[in-house]
Amino acid sequence: MGAATLIGLVVTLLQSILASAQVGGMSPEIIAEIEAAVAKLLAVQGTPVTYAQLEGLRVTTKW
16 A cells, blocks of 8 residues: 555545544534644645645644
C-alpha cells in the first residue's frame, strides 16, 4: 500500500468518524478537531508535501 492510498484511507475513516460523532451528539470541541484534521489532510492530498505542511499537522498534548 502506498502513502497516497493510506492517506485516502485515513481521510475516509476520519470522515466516517465525523459523521458518527455528529449524529451521536459528541462534544462540539471534538467534532471541530476532527473537522480540522480532515481539512488539513484534504488540503495536502495529491500535492507534493513540504516540511512546513508536515509541521502544520503536528498536534500538541493538552495534559
